[in-house]
Amino acid sequence: MTNSITMTDTPTGTMNTVSQVLAKLKKDGYSLDFNLKDNCLICNGNSLEVFPEDFVVDKHYRFEGTTDPADEAIVYAISSEKHHIKGVLINGYGPSSAPLTDKLIASIRPEIPATENDNTATQEK
Numbered sequence: 001m002t003n004s005i006t007m008t009d010t011p012t013g014t015m016n017t018v019s020q021v022l023a024k025l026k027k028d029g030y031s032l033d034f035n036l037k038d039n040c041l042i043c044n045g046n047s048l049e050v051f052p053e054d055f056v057v058d059k060h061y062r063f064e065g066t067t068d069p070a071d072e073a074i075v076y077a078i079s080s081e082k083h084h085i086k087g088v089l090i091n092g093y094g095p096s097s098a099p100l101t102d103k104l105i106a107s108i109r110p111e112i113p114a115t116e117n118d119n120t121a122t123q124e125k
Contacts, residue, residue, distance in 0.1 A: 015061075017063075018063060018073060018075060021061045021075050022075065022088060025075070025088055028086075029086045030077050030078075030079075030086045030087050030088050031086065031087065032085055032086065032088070033087060033088060034050070034076075034087045034088065034089040035089075036089075036104065037049065039051065039052075039104070040052070040104075041055065041078070041089065041104070043085070043087055048083065048085075050080050050083060050085070052104060054080050054082045054083065055078050055079065055082075055083075056078070056079060056080075057076050057077065057078055058077045058079050058086075060074050060076045060077065061074065061075045061077075062074050062093060063075075063093070064093075072092065072093035073090060073093050074090070074092075074093050075088055075089075075090050076088060076089040076090075076091070
């Protein structure tokens with residue numbers, strides 16, 4: 001189970017935008033930007049392919065649009081022990097979700113149990 005955090009209306013000074021979460025994740029070592037390619041993630045200018053059996057989703061942040069469902073997104077924090085890398089993948093949520101991302105994320109091995117408790121957002125179980 002991944003550490004899932006829903007970003008909705010949060011107090012001032014907390015992470016409540018995609019860019020704030022990306023900045024925090026980068027500070028935490030998630031420095032690569034992953035993209036999708038058929039049945040794997042790619043990064044480093046498409047020179048590295050990371051297949052589902054080679055990575056885990058450490059946590060993900062779901063952003064809910066309060067007035068527009070098109071504003072919904074998920075930021076996945078992904079790591080690969082095999083390749084010694086950490087990065088992020090961003091996907092739409094709900095109607096704007098990319099089916100390929102959903103399929104790839106669903107195919108990965110069981111994730112690391114949630115161990116962090118972020119006081120700036122609501123944590124889902």
